[in-house]
Amino acid sequence: MNSLTDRTPVVRRRTPLNRSQIAGFWGAWAGWTLDGMDSFIYALVLTPALTELLPRSGYAATPANVGLAGSILFALFLVGWGLSFIWGPLADRFGRTKVLAGTIFTFAIFTGLAATSHNVWELAIYRFIAGVGIGGEWALAGTYVAESWPEDRRKMGAGYLQTGYYAGFFLAAALNYTIGVHYGWRAMFLTGAVPVVVAILVLLRVKESETWEKADASAARAKPLREILGPTYRRRTWVACILLTIAIIGLWAGAVYEPSAVIQLATKAGMAKNDAIRTASLATGLLSISTILGCLALPPLAERIGRKKTLAIYFFGMAVAIAGSFGWAFYLPNGLAPFIAWLCVLGFFGGNFALFSLWLPEQFETRVRATAFAFCTSFGRFVGAGVNFLLGAAVLHMHTLGVPVALTALAFIVGLFVIPFAPETKGEVLPQ
Template identity: 85%
Template sequence: MNSITDTARGARKRTPLNRSQIAGFWGAWAGWTLDGMDSFIYALVLTPALAELLPRSGYAATASNIGLAGSILFALFLVGWGLSFVWGPLADRFGRTRVLAATIFMFAIFTGLAATSQNVWQLGIYRFLAGVGIGGEWALAGTYVAEAWPEDRRKMGAGYLQTGYYAGFFLAAALNYTVGVHFGWRAMFLTGAVPVVVAILILLRVKETDKWRNAEARVVHTRPLREILGPGYRRRTWVACALLTIAIIGLWAGAVYEPSAVIQLATRAGANKAEAIRSASIATGILSIGTILGCLALPPLAERIGRKWTLAVYFAGMAVSIAASFGWAFYLPNGLVPFVAWLFVLGFFGGNFALFSLWLPEQFETRVRATAFAFCTSFGRFVGAGVNFLLGAAVLRMHTLGVPVALTALAFVIGLLVIPFAPETKGEVLPE
């Protein structure tokens, strides 16, 4: 009996983290949090920013024009995200921490500059350049944590890391509830310059991972992008690209239009402008809490039933919750409360992104890991940019945002058909 108890105790014991691993994780988490905050600031300030800038650019600030311009600007942002694949080869060549700091510095500077925009063209340029920086942060933060943390802790580390992005959503909502309501959209963009401090701390405090240093000593770097598209990795690269594309299309369709949907529902219920903005902030906070819980629940589930079945559960949940929130609750006579309730569910299953932080590093060796992570995420963003543009056109044509967004649930149905082609890595150690 005692031996069984001792064995169970040993199984529960985790390898302790050293100071560098802890500092590195918090640096990556803080960067990812501020990245999420930056990404969602745009969604929250979309309506007031374009209401001011469209007339200055020669366009009427009608609801249709705001919807179309918002989709075009967000598509530009996603194209910037897509171009961020350049960070992967740089990180495989020069190290994770320095390039991670560079991505944070870039998105912080151009988010801050967005506060100075005098027309929609300037705002579009700043958001595009901020997107290039933001897009690299996830790939490099995920790669860093996977390589720096011990094997018996890195899976939960992926879940913990992913909570940062949605903590950033919550932070953006809190800032909008306070700063945005009182000081306007320009002040919101100015808060996005804060991550510069995090970038400096990463450069000063975080050491490079041993796995990367050891791989650097063994391998003469050639062309990692060519390798992940070659015979050895081709299938898993393209399957990962497809799955990430589906995740990006679905989650961003819901997340970007969520504040506008809540504002419309709150206004329909009789709320004034300030009350509607506060309602959107509260709804975003609820969405964020749901997603954080989904991220934390995912790693244990992935260890129990495997990576593929876990993603299938989360994709099915996304399909149902997007259809129910935007296709059903949005059109109810008093739909605000049911819509927000479904947002929590949508947020929970939106935690599927945590699986990619766990799963992608397991599919590629150290010498090409950052390149593969960055390429797969960037591919999805390019496609997502095109879908977002089409979504904006559909909103303009149909004069409603509910049905077009609800139709993105079909992407997750397609995802369920793609999952069987992915490799199952449950129980495998991170490849060297």
Template identity: 80%
Template sequence: MPTTVDGQTSATRAKRTPLNRSQITGFWGAWAGWTLDGMDSFIYALVLAPALTELLPRSGYAATPANVGLAGSILFALFLVGWGLSFIWGPLADRFGRTKVLAATIFTFAIFTGLAATAHTVWELGLYRFFAGVGIGGEWALAGTYVAEAWPEDRRKMGAGYLQTGYYAGFFLAAALNYTIGAAFGWRAMFLVGLFPVVVSIMVLLRVKETDKWERAEAVHPHVKHESPLKAIFNAQYRKRTIVAAVLLTVAIIGLWAGAVYEPSAVIQLATKAGMDKHDAARMASIATGLLSIGTIIGCLALPPMAEKIGRRKTLAVYFVGMAASIALAFGWAFYLPNGLVPFIALLFVLGFFGGNFALFSLWLPEQFETRVRATAFAFCTSVGRFFGAIVNFGIGAMVLNMKTLGVPIALTAVAFLIGLAVIPLAPETKGQELPN
């Protein structure tokens, strides 16, 4: 027998504002761009060993495991620096609109990912990955800003969770491509697949309407067109919010990227230790990446309802605790077990779930800044963490080289989440508040 609560819930669902065609097309364009962004990011982790094994000798270096690890860390750090420089897209989007600049970010990372397939030396590959990073880094800020502004108030929070699943669907797609195309045709074919997002960028540019919020802000505040939005996010109104959000994103990026990027290498080592040949070990890495991605997608979808029930700060605290525990256990414990492959992969699923903490930033950051500086704030806060992530990645590479082990250096990144837990209370709680104009 239906209760009053059931009736109220059904009524609430029935009253949910329907999406128009532009909002639907815009979401799928942003989601597809974010999916292909995630695919592009993770392609590098999956093809790291074969690509560097071929390119290091052509660059004058022996393709030893130590050199592959060190070069991989350096190239990934360069990618993160490019990703960090992507804050340039935010002011452009606040000045010229969300959709055109979103399309430009997708186009940029697609072109340079495709060019990576033509690399003849490690340095060429590093250069292409740097510029791909500039494009990839901007996509999240622009996609998150677009969905927050374009979707109705009663749907935008869940929209943030839906959007964030795209990045990890990209991980899954990269793993599937590596399992098929990569295994059959090699690492260059994997980078060539990265050209596909050009189609998405054209669709976004031609078919998606600019958000009403941005257009209204432009009409109401024409005098701020030439005011620096970067300066505005550090005024008295926003300074604390900007700094705290940047610190929290730094924590998230250091932890998740350390775990996710080195996960295929760790699985390959454990699979080889378990007696698998190189081919089967590479396929096992793809399967493990798929499980990591599924866990993260579930975590992204579970997060918005939790954030609405217990608030943004408590939700992030739960996810940070989960990340710290799963990274420490996976890389500090399971990695060193005599038969650690199965428990390591099981912990990767848990790590993936709590890695869904990034969905909170897609929901939370737009709520903290008004429309005229929203894209700039989003892009800046996400970019700062990438610069620090690059520094930490250099440190991880050096530790791996000196300690001659992968597990302990990655496990130590769990400490970053403990720092994040101390910072969370400084952030504003925006539960129940509408997106500011």
């Protein structure tokens, strides 16, 4: 006869987080949130900023010129993101928290300076340098959380962390709905200087990752870039680069053009300028909320069916959503409501970025982890910059932004054939 204790179900208790782990997470999350806010401010103020600055730079502010200049400036911003690779080796050598604070400080200062732009060239320089800071934050925040949280909570920590970026989208939309509409695009850029405070708090309050501290001696002797491109890691490094490139091309093409597309559809529907801007802000808010849901749904799915199958589902969803929104709904006679509905689908599957926060740290040892994360993300941003130049040229040539953006769905189809070459790390612990 079984005893009472034999019949009592076993309750699995998660390892509790200590104060340092909680503070570290919120520091990383806040930086990632403000990073997302900063990067999306540009998408929201693209049209009004360039409408004012193009004539001051000697160009007519036609829709085609605004689209082309917007793509060029965003491409330069992505090049800055690509150069953010420099933060990875610094973090592997000097620690995660100090360098994380440096990335936040950099993007905050130069976003604030963008408010002082007198022409498109000054705006381009400020956004380029801000991109260098913004690009480094994800790699360092993701590495820090992966290393500092206990193994049984690390996977959900990656999903929680990634919500910060899209909470930043939502925050940017809320600021545009209030400050942007009433005070203009310069005031929006000024709000981007606020993260300086977060950088100081990260530097003073957040303790260094114990995992990194234990590996500090070997990190000093390591040559991380040579290692991740050497025989041990070469294949997984390049496969991760390709998959991240696809994710960046697709989501950013959709996200950066989403406000302009909504403004065009709202104007076509008869809305006044300010009402169209408010509608774009509301649509961005919906995009952000749905992406946050996609981030939260991803880690449990990745734990159940594996990393590769989860990414395949999200990539397929992105391909369908981009084609449905920009390739179909954008061209309907009354396409505003269907387009916004498709944005919710696009947002959910855009949560695929949470998988990389979970998956990349699992593929590399501590002494090269930040370098690998930064290298893979930077590679994708360089290619994304080139794609944005092509998108800008296509928008100018075709006199529409719908079809060029819709064609980026093909990148996700290519990604489905690349995923099988990646390593499956389901059930494995973080390598030391």
